[in-house]
Amino acid sequence: MTQSLSSSALGLLLLPVCLAGGIVVVTVAGADAGATGAKMERVQWPSPPLPAQNAAAGYVTSAACRECHRDEHASWHRSYHRTMTQPATPSSVLGRFDGSTVSSAGADYRVFREGDQLFAEMPDPDLVMYILQGGHTLPLEKVPRVKRPVVMSTGSHHYQTYWVTSARHPGLLQTLPLVYVPETGQWIPREAAFMRAPADRDRMVTQWNHHCIRCHSTGGNPGLNDKGELISKVGELGIACEACHGPGRRHVELERARELDPALAAPARDIHFIINPRKLEPVRSTEVCGQCHGNYVLKEEHALEFARNGPLYHPGEDLHRTRYYIQYPGEDATPEQKFELQRNAEFFASRWWDDGTILAGGREFTALQATPCHTRGTMSCLSCHSMHDSEPDDQLKHARDDPSACTQCHGEERFTSRLTDHTRHAAQSSGSNCLNCHMPHTTYALFKAIRSHQIQSPQIRSSVRHGVPNACNLCHLDKSLDWTQQHLADWHGQSRHSLTAEQQKLPASILWLLKGHAAQRVITAWHLGWEPAKAVSGTNWLAPFAAQLLTDDYGPVRYVATR
Known part of the structure; x- marks a missing residue:
């Protein structure tokens, strides 16, 4: 371990936004109008306060991909990756904004709509951030109540949460600390949706711009400037084509030019052109998923670079070039690793079981890095999952929730024709499904x-x-x-x-x-x-x-x- 976990806030990049004098000072830039080639389809981008579209970084959005890759676009479009982050509109919001009032951390929040606009009546979120993150003690019931537009949502599968604007600092998106559960049709306080200890629940105040932007958007750039302002941009809201294939401008420009001149020779392609994870070797392919599905901290020399300029990883590159991926210090850990375990006990306890196996979901890459099937074999995420040939729930390849997931590599007789000798269970029983015992x-x-x-x-x-x-x-x-x-x-x-x-x-x-x-x-x-x-x-x-x-x-x- 080359750096202290605490110095990087335990894997959550906490930007040096300044709480001095009250609240963070944030501005939002207009949409970047960088050229993207002839006849480039333009998407109607959500207006501020949502992040501007980061065209200057080479992102062209999924709309450009759809022109040639309609089937792939269609399969992605029905996935929960696409709907991970969306503008809050009547068609995307699942929660009932019907005047319901929900209490969270001792304060009341009322959600309602006026026409097609969604709102929350709540304690001033800017002051709540100042109180809780700044270590102040003003009781929440004394914070003035305000009416804030609800402008963005996160999630659409198991639950959905929402973001409100800041009146003082345009562009800063604050947590509405409520969660809507579609399965039951209920609102619940945010602290009831997470496995947080009772004493730790009043600290669940999050700003989307420096935390969720990393993985719940494509090409998210916090946009920290020298004044401490966050001028955030994204390639696209949600997890879209370019999150896995890389920015598509060069690819799109070339293909459109070749439509006009079929004789035009393709230039030598490099990793920054466009990539298909399926064609990468297993380690690099898995790292494409690992950019979000792992426990990591940015290396100290790259943390500020990300805060200012956004993504440092391009799909197909070595993911570890700019990041340090954290593993649980085992029995053979170095003294330095054991010290980190003691100093950051809460961080490790919330993500791993005490034997070093992963407890918290969304860290599958970290788990695979401790799995010989991956580290000493050819297993990758794509051995079982597919973005384009699967159902949205779990995105498993067809028939990959049964022993065939394992026998595609482990084809020996004791795992196939003599399976019961190995499992000691009936062949068609749940006890002979490899996954139930080994996963x-x-x-x-x-x-x-x-x-x-x-x-x-x-x-x-x-x-x-x-x-x-x-x-x-x-x-x-x-x-x-x-x-x-x-x-x-x-x-x-x-x-x-x-x-x-x-x-x-x-x-x-x-x-x-x-x-x-x-x-x-x-x-x-x-x-x-x-x-x-x-x-x-x-x-x-x-x-x-x-x-x-x-x-x-x-x-x-x-x-x-x-x-």
Whole structure:
């Protein structure tokens, strides 16, 4: 580790915006009118206060791609990547702006509409930012209430959150600390949607311009200038074509020129021309996804460069040139790494289990970097996922949520024709699905458990030493850790560990539900509704235990338990 995590704010680039004298001073520039070639289709760009379109950096938007790549554009257009960030309009907003009032962190927020315009009545967000981020103590109930336009949304799948304008500083987008959950049709306070400790929830104040802009837009440039102003621009709102293929201006200009003169020779292509991740070797291909799906900090010599000029990574390049990707310090960690773990305990605890496997969703690249299938093999994100040949939910290639995901590489007889000798489960059962044992749902995000992308074999050690739920007990909810230990020892020769009386006699799921920490509770609660676990363990005995979670201190635990 070459730099202190704390010096880079634990992977969240905190721009040197100045709180002195009140609030950040921010301005917004008009849309850049850089030339993009003859007959370049112009997109009607949302007007300020949304970020201007960053045409000067070579971005041409997905509209230009659509002219030649209609099928690919159509498959992307129905994805949740596209709708990750959108202007807040009646057609894009899922939340009911019907006059509802929701309380968040002790303050009331009322959402309503006037014609096609969306608004929130709320404590002045500029002053709230000043109070909470500046370490001041003015009670929120004493902050003047204001009416602010709601101009942008984030998310459209599991939930959607919103951004309001700053009256003092045009262009600065502030959190509306409410979340709308489409599945239930309910508004909930933002702090109830995230796995944050109760004492940490009043700090959930975010400005889109220096945080979310990095991954929830394409080509996001915070635009920090010498005056401390943020003149933010994006290649495109949402995660669009050029996020994965690179800025398209040179490619578009060449192809349009060749339409006029078919004899025109193509220039020598380089990595900055346009790339197709599918044609990259596995490491570089996976890094295209890893630009957002990983735990990283910018290297110190590049942090300010990003704040001023935006993206430093071009798809196809070495992702590690400007970034340091963080891994959990394991048992063989250096003294420096162990010191970072102690100094930044909260950072690591919110993203990893104590054994070093990924806990927080959205960090799949970090997990793959600790997976031999990727580091010593040819596995990449595209082994299982596709942006253009998949359903929007999870974007899995067809038939890639079954053993074929693994047997495309592991074709040996013991994994195919003699599968039951390996799994000790019936061939067509959930216990013979490689993914359920080697990629259990032990990662959490967005009100659900997600398959771990840190591929490994089932083992009892992490459950005993670190409290990590294991694949066996997440399916066999009615069995104890002792039962699992006996089978893993008998079947695979794993070492035995000393267990408490409760671990020997009681179902592990009940111990995690009633005595576990929040991550154990939410993961186990999700598995109470997982169909394979219900089929194996039955359901007529779980209700009294699940009911204990309905008053849990953590909103996500309560929500998952009700499902």
